Structure formats: structure tokens, C-alpha cells
Amino acid sequence: MRTKTIICFVFLLSVFIIVKENKLISKVSDKLSPNPQPPPEADGHWIRFRQNGFNMTLSNPAEPLYEYSSQRLVNTTKSDKEYLPPPSKANGRKHVLLLATTRTGSSFVGEIFNQHGANMFYLFEPLWHVEHGLFKEDGRTNMTLLASSYLEVLRQLFLCDFSLLESFIKPPPQDHVTTSLFRRGSSQPLCEDPVCTPYDKKVFERFQCRNRRCGPLNFTLASQSCLQRQHRAIKSVRVRQLETLRPLVEDPRLDIKFIQLVRDPRAVLASRLVAFPFKYKNWKDGATDSEIPDDQEEEKKLIVNCDNIRMSAETGLKRPAWLHGRYMLVRYEDFALFPMQKAAEMYQFTGIPFTSEVKNWILKNTHASSKVNVIYSTKKNSSQQMDMWRVTFPFKLAQVVQKVCGSAMTMFGYKFVESEEMLRNLSISLIEERTFL
Ligand SMILES: *[C@@H]1O[C@H](CO)[C@@H](O)[C@H](O)[C@H]1NC(C)=O
Ligand SMILES: *[C@@H]1O[C@H](CO)[C@@H](O)[C@H](O)[C@H]1NC(C)=O
Ligand SMILES: *[C@@H]1O[C@H](CO)[C@@H](O)[C@H](O)[C@H]1NC(C)=O
Ligand SMILES: *[C@@H]1O[C@H](CO)[C@@H](O)[C@H](O)[C@H]1NC(C)=O
Ligand SMILES: *[C@@H]1O[C@H](CO)[C@@H](O)[C@H](O)[C@H]1NC(C)=O
Ligand SMILES: *[C@@H]1O[C@H](CO)[C@@H](O)[C@H](O)[C@H]1NC(C)=O
Secondary structure (H helix, E strand, O other), X not given: OHHHHHHHHHHHHHHHHHHHHHHHHHHHHHHHOOOOOOOXXXXXXXXXXXXXXXXXXXXXOOOOOEEEOOOOEEOOOOOHHHOOOOOXXXXXXXXXXXXXXXXXXXXXXHHHHHOOOOOEEEEEOOOHHHHHHHXXXXXXXXXXXXXXXXXXXXXXXXXXXXXXXXXXXXXXXXXXXXXXXXXXXXXXXXHOOOOOOOOOOOOOOOOOOOOOOOOOEEHHHHHHHHHHOOEXXXXXXXXOXXXXXXXXXXXXXXXXXXXXXXXXXXXXXXXXXXXXXXXXXXXXXXXXXXXXXXXXXXXXXXXXXXXXXXXXXXXXXXXXXXXXXOEEEEEHHHHHHOHHHHHHHHHXXXXXXXXXXXXXXXXXXXXXXXXXXXXXXOOOOHHHHHOOHHHHOOHHHHHHHHHHOXXXXXXXXXXXXXXXXHHHOOOOOOEOOOOOO
């Protein structure tokens, strides 16, 4: 009898969960249905974004009227025949996009721009909201839609317009104010005056500032602060293909530079095993018996990941005309070994002055002797930490990675290990000297 009751209860619970999930999914698809109602404050300035049927109307008070098609920028007040690319309007303003994948040390490297000072507007992983807004549990996330949404959100953010990003935030911001911007505290300008409004004890902030308490984030203030700062930088681990960002290069309002950060995929996997043990349960369990279970799902993910990184890097290193002078590849390991030199090179590449604030931050944070092991911690003795994964990482897993990520590893100059001894012997470097540019 009791078993029956329990079965009944579990059944009802799962029905409840399924109904809730469906509601969530339909809410997301409602949001993406064509022709959303324009927000009321738009006062005649409109950008219409139309790509592959994805039709979204956006307000952008900071910029004149444009219409975007997938590859070019059209002044809607002219007919197509009269179209001429408008002259560059970036006026010495630089836009930096730091591209990486998870566990490559991108939070750490991103700080190089976050710490720049009063002339830089830095945003940490704004695309998190886009990914979570469009993500489908059943694996049927529309990748085309995802990529074009990333592109348009990035374009707007570089122009200090948060409206499209706002449409992805849950719960939706009220009067352009939110308590839920993902890891707000990692974007310094969002925690400084005047964007840091007085703290309100009654409001629960999901993502808080690091060094002070601030009130909910007002995007109007954030946008004003962004417009006042000379340069803009965004870090993202979500863009899969550099090629999809080509329209940013062709947008005359932007002077964009891409920095792609890569890291030894064996170290990345080792780091993921520690950070997300449940995701890699099969591999982890198997790995302890030094027998790798045949986990095709994980292997497939690894292949896709490595392929994306390699393809983006190939695009960049081929130096196609459209990308010329706008792409730089940085290996995390080089940064960890010579942080000051690498940071200087990155700044030189972007054309932004390398400030004493950044230098001081590097001095303070790359010689910290305490071993901090917080998952997203950026404070560490970077050269010492760099090789730690080799102490415990199963040799068999290293072989799997070398098998599926071999061409990316060769391209970036990561040496294969041929034996467990070679993996464990830290006096053997696994990094070949390379310069990329
Ligand atoms: C994915 O999105 C694109 C762009 O909005 C659309 O053209 C395409 O039909 C969508 N594909 C699926 C399978 O829904
Ligand atoms: C896109 O939106 C505009 C303005 O709301 C509308 O005129 C047009 O028909 C829409 N296009 C599609 C394909 O839904
Ligand atoms: C768009 O075209 C109109 C009419 O030719 C012109 O007045 C306006 O300056 C143009 N805007 C831009 C940004 O080129
Ligand atoms: C957000 O900031 C703007 C600009 O200062 C202000 O006008 C607006 O009232 C603020 N919004 C809220 C909800 O406080
Ligand atoms: C950081 O690690 C390197 C390499 O192990 C070591 O030489 C250096 O002394 C360490 N620095 C500090 C402050 O612990
Ligand atoms: C580690 O490698 C170095 C350089 O190849 C070698 O001289 C040393 O004997 C090795 N150490 C061990 C413990 O195998």
C-alpha cells in the first residue's frame, strides 16, 4: 500500500515538473516569436534586425537609424542602390573581444582589461543570459539563432546599448533595473560610481559587487557610464566560430580587435574534472581504475569543442583580408609564465595604453603565494599552477585528448606525452615555443 502511494506521488511530481518545463520552454519561444511589441520609450529611433527570419525590433537612442541585413549595414533612409558604407565613426575608440572557452583562464586574463581604470568599460560574460535564454534541455538549441543573437547582443553592447541583452535576462528587468545580471561583480564599471547606487537591504541581489554593496543594477546608468568611457572590452567563452562575428568588423561604428585565448586541452579537461565532477562522472570513475570507459558522449563534446577552437584559430591565423590586424592568438601558458610581457603585447595589439593600474594588478596577483583553489578564483601563482594538472591527470585521459584534439594541439604547439613518466615529470615542458601573429 505504502509503495503504491509513493509511486503515485512520484508520478504526480514528475507530471508537475514536466508541465513546468514545458511552460518555461513555451515562454522562451514566445519571447522569440516574430514582431514583439516595441518598448514604449523608443521615440522613433529603431533598429530592425532581420536575419534568417529572426525579426526583432530594437531601440537604440544612442545611434542613428540603421537597418541590418546579415552582412552589411544599410542606412534605411536611402534606397539600396545609393548604399555606400558610412565612414568609420569609431574616433579612436577601441573595442576588444576576448574569446575563449571555459577553463582556459579567461577570467584571469580578462582582468587585464577589467583593471584598466576609468577609460575602459569591461563586461564579463554578458552572453551567459543569451545562452540560458535560448538553451533547450532536449539538446535542440537552435545554433543559428544562438550565433546571430550573440552577434547582435555583442554589437549593441559595444555601442553601450543594453536593450537586447535585457530581453534575455530572467526575470525581465523592471524599468531597466535588474538584480540578476550574471556575475555583475566581475565587471568593475558596474560596481563603480555612478552605476553603483545606494545599497538597499530589502532587495535581494543575486550577483553582488566584490568590494562594496550596491543597489540593483540600473542599465540606463550603465549605458551612460559606458558612453563616457573611451574603450570597451567584453570577455566571452560562448562564441563558437570567429567567422560569425565578421559583421562586427564591417560595422563602421566599431574598431574591433579579437583576442583568442587557448589552453592545452588536457589541462582544460583536468580543470573541468575538478570543477564539474558530476558532468564527467563516467570518465572520472573510470579514470581511477586507469581504464577509460567508452563514453562517446563526452568524447563527442571534446571533439566539437576542439574543432571549434581550431577552426576559429585557423580563420584567425590565415589572416583573411577582412580580419587583417584584428586577430591575436594567446596561449594561456605563455600568459601564465610571462604575465607582464603578454599583457603588454595584448595592449600593444589593441592600441589601448597599458596603464599603471593594470601593471600593479599583475604584480599583485601573479606572485600571490597562497594556493587559492576557489573554482573561479583569479588569484594564484600562475606559473606554479600552470602545470599542476599533470600531477594527477590520468595518462589514459591524456591519450584520449591527444587522439581527439591532436590537430588543435599541434597547431598551438602543445607536445604530446608518450608515457606516464613524461606526463608526470614537470621538468619536461609540454609547450613548444611559438609566436602567433
Ligand atoms: C533556427 O533559427 C533560424 C534563424 O532564426 C531559423 O531560420 C531556422 O528555421 C531555425 N531552425 C530550427 C530547426 O528551428
Ligand atoms: C518584421 O517586423 C516588421 C516590423 O514589425 C514587419 O513589417 C515585418 O513583416 C516582419 N517580418 C517578418 C518576416 O516577420
Ligand atoms: C542616412 O541617409 C540620410 C539621407 O541621405 C542622411 O541624411 C543621413 O546622414 C544618413 N545617415 C548616416 C548614418 O549615414
Ligand atoms: C535609472 O537611472 C536613470 C538615469 O539616472 C534614472 O532616470 C531612472 O529613474 C533610474 N531608474 C530607476 C528605476 O531608478
Ligand atoms: C610561483 O611559482 C614559481 C614556479 O614554481 C616559483 O618559482 C615562485 O617562487 C612562486 N612565487 C611565489 C611568490 O610563490
Ligand atoms: C625528468 O626529466 C628530466 C629531463 O628529461 C630528466 O633529466 C630526469 O631524470 C627526469 N626525472 C625523472 C624522475 O624521471
